[in-house]
Amino acid sequence: MSKILENEILEQPQVIENLLAAEFSNVDEIARKIRGKYKYVLIAARGTSDNAARYAQYLFGIHNRVQVALATPSLYTIYETPPDLSDALVLGISQSGQSPDIVAVITEAKRQGRPTIALTNDPSSPLAQAAHHVIPMNARREQAVAATKTYTSSLAALALLSCCLLGDQPKVELLKKVPDWMRQTFSLTNQVIHRVERYRYMQQCAVIGRGLNYATAHEIALKIKELSHVVAEPYSSADFRHGPIATVSKGFPILLITLQGAFQDDTNDLIAHLRRLSAEILLISDHPEILKQVDFPLQLPQGVPEWLSPLVAVIPGQMFAMRLTIEKHLDPDNPEGLTKVTETF
Secondary structure, eight states: OOOHHHHHHHTHHHHHHHHHHHHHHHHHHHHHHHTTSOSEEEEEOOTHHHHHHHHHHHHHHHHSOOEEEEOOGGGTTTSOOOOOOTTEEEEEEESSSOOHHHHHHHHHHHHTTOOEEEEESOTTSHHHHHSSEEEEOOOOOOOSSSOSHHHHHHHHHHHHHHHHHHTOHHHHHHHTTHHHHHHHHHHHHHTTGGGGGGGTTOOEEEEEEOGGGHHHHHHHHHHHHHHHOOEEEEEEHHHHHTTGGGGOOTTOEEEEEEOSSTTHHHHHHHHHHHHHTTOEEEEEESOHHHHTTSSEEEEOOTTOOGGGHHHHHHHHHHHHHHHHHHHTTOOTTSOTTOOSOOOOO
16 A cells, blocks of 8 residues: 555654745745734635634734634635725635635735735645745645645744744744654654554544644544544534533543643543543643543653644644554545545635
8 A cells, every 4th residue: 555645744844844944034024024014814725724724813813913814715706795805914825726716815815905925835826826925835745635744834834924923033943843843743653553443443533622723623633534534523622512512422532632731721621521421532642641541642742832732733643544544444545535636616
């Protein structure tokens, strides 16, 4: 069986290093040009890129004190009723840069005189051509249908843009540590990944994160669905308590992402509740004591700042989804029913 997806997962530390080395000056210049010219950020994206946009909602809100909204592309295409984008900085995120609806949002924003940025793995794509500024993902060609390295490179580019808008070099230096934390995560995950065999017959599960790792929950759930055909539903820990927790019965699999940070106590309380319900708990965390209390611990390295944790915490989820797919005798490189480039209108 081909190992395209596995190789691309393992490429991620080098991709991040390449991105930071190649794009710092570019992103710093973009930040200088757009600083003070907007009051909020609007992001157009689909699929995996939409999950990167969810990360930006928290990242720019916490660090830059800027509200981030997600665009509704069908307003620009199907309904032909684009909104007033006054005061917006408009970003389009797309690994291929091909989807017409994402391009339409950027085109309209440019027509309205708003600053626009394309974040794409193809600097010659229609999206890149439509925008004022381009941040290439520097991930080289991604061959596997399921996006991995373009997702984390999108997160790194957003983190770099946030740092440059702040003019915060110490945060940039922390960002440069991400590749090493990723490599440590590979080592830690490889110690337990064989235990995925336990979930070979799993048909459904919930994936839960909150705050900065709400995006991680969505992205891991998407990878599990795309690759293994398991119905994986993402939730914030808050939303999960508002109804969906009623679906939990003995042995129901729930994968949680939590780090030592703002939501640690919230997630600890949820884990205690789920244990009382006899759920099957899988946990991605850097908290040794909590990891001891769950059925499948996926340990993260110590010392990763919460704002950078989504770049690292997604890796055990990617590896879990890939291994589960193999255990189900499916092809992780070519999942049925999907194509690499999806064009929506």
